Amino acid sequence: MQSRIALVPDPHGPGGRLQRLGEQGAALGPVLPAADLAAAVGELEAAEQPRWVWATADSAYAPLLPRLPRRLGRCHDLRLVESLLLAHDGQWGAARSLGAAWARLRGLPVPADLGEAATEAQDSLFAPDRLQLPPGTDPLAAVVAVHAEQQRRLAAIEGEPERARLRLLVAAESAGALTAVEIAADGLPWRAEVHDAMLTELLGPRPHVPGTQPARLAELSVRLQQALGGRPFNPDSHAQVLKAFADQGIRLGSTRTWELRTVDHPAAELMIRYKELSRIHAAHGWAWQDAWARGGRFRPEYVVGGVVSGRWASRGGGALQIPRLLRRAVLADPGWRLVVADAAQLEPRVLAALSQDAALARSAAGGDLYQALAATAFQGDRGKAKLGLLGAMYGQTSGDIGPLLATLRQRYPTAMGYLEAAARTGEEGGIVRSRLGRTCPPPSDAWLDLTEGSGDGEQGPRSARARGRFTRNFVIQASASDWALALLAALRRRLAGLPGRPHLVFFQHDEVLVHTPAELADQVVAAVTESATEATTLVFGPTPVQFPMSTAVVECYADAK
DNA sequence: AGTTATGGCGCC
DNA sequence: AAAGGGCGCCATAACT
16 A cells, blocks of 8 residues: 655745655654655655645645655645545535635635735745645644545545546646646756747847837838838737728728738738737747746746646746747757657547547557548548548537538447537536546536526527537547546656656647657657556556557657657 | 736647 | 637737
8 A cells, every 4th residue: 555645844944744644544643844854755755655745736846846866756736636526526616725625624714716916926935825724724734634535535436437537537637746846847948049040030130129129020010001001000909900901992800810811912911921920029039038938948837737628727938839930949958859749639539439439449549540530431531531520529510511520420420429418418507527537617607597598499509509519529628638647647657767867848738748868768759658558548448549659759849740 | 007808829 | 690629828909
């Protein structure tokens, strides 16, 4: 039986307190004070690899990490688990902090979760942490009690394998918390000089005065003005752009790029170019570099479980939206490599495994799922196969997709039935869960008001169908997240077993980057492959569906695939 | 002056 | 007639 140890750092200084726990969470033995918490934790980790129990990885692991001799293997993150359990129980309004969970347990007034506005206060040494404990509460006692309560709630989950799956989700989500802290500490290798050269080539030299427009944007602005009659206007203002085009007799419904592409006028092309460049300047220009990519590393702030589907979100820095163009600036250190790995066609494979559609599973048993699908059902037209399947998973009905959906329904009734059942549940106001038990939010009160009594006409009310699309996609996206988290946890563990400290530096829904000494790259690739197999077995059990990873060993991120 | 909404687009 | 899921972030516009 694996040991568990509760861990609480002192608010100031390097010390902290520890408490051994039984599997159900009962405190075993005395509270152990540690003058040097990192040293104590390091020794215990080396001796017995316990599961560390803490309020949040940010508060307990992040400060410890720089002083630990090696990374920790496992944890139980109370805040993330509270979130999973509350959602599973349909309690979406409830606060998730340690303090909130403790207050619920004790029948005390429950503190609201701090908004993101409170983040800046963390910089202050004396700012309160975000645990939200009532004054005078012993944080270690709260950690122990809330953990025991969570173990009790997990044990009370009805049904097997549901209970075991939710426990797996708890472990995987917690491993995600470890990973996010470590990625933040390590950072993604980022060559500012490469980034800078790209910006200079695209936009002109960096303006000396911050806030002024780079030369290339200013030029485009002037040329646009000339092309549209010479009257000055702000190309960043949708209203003014629409008016400027209208004055030339061109009526636009929007300033979207795809619409501009249909316009046969020199200004349209200039406008498209202006938008491309101004976006790069605004979103990933010099200001972004100064704020997020200093010292040779891009350090994003990930928010584990930040999306209801279990995907990570990010806060500041746009970690999950780095333009492909800028991957040129992501370069391994000298003597190191990047192993870039992404799960190929993850979502349709998830659909095949979830629905157990035998025919779809056959298409998902090999390399290119869409090609296999095309060969069976679409006369070899891979594009149609992909469009149709993605449309089915998103609930798309527009365009020329109707015939494709009809073909899919005919050939893969089990898989399509699975999606339609999920959509129906959503339309009727029900909830759905991912493979491991992550739960979607219920309809809002406004939604219930809107849909109540409006009858079930041919198509149902618009918002009901929108919710159907949400639940239809949720089962896929959230189960894909389950799988990706399991992959991440498995990979993290395997990397820890390699010498030379290869480490994860990026995670984006279905893609991972590992920064590794060059001579270990092959072993890292093998670890990725093994981890995918392990994740598949853990999440889906025995299944004919394969989840292949496409991997590349590169020095530059842009050179992958 | 500060907050919220909107349009638009980057990523999956 | 049209009807694609999930995010974060920017600038502008519209508010309080």
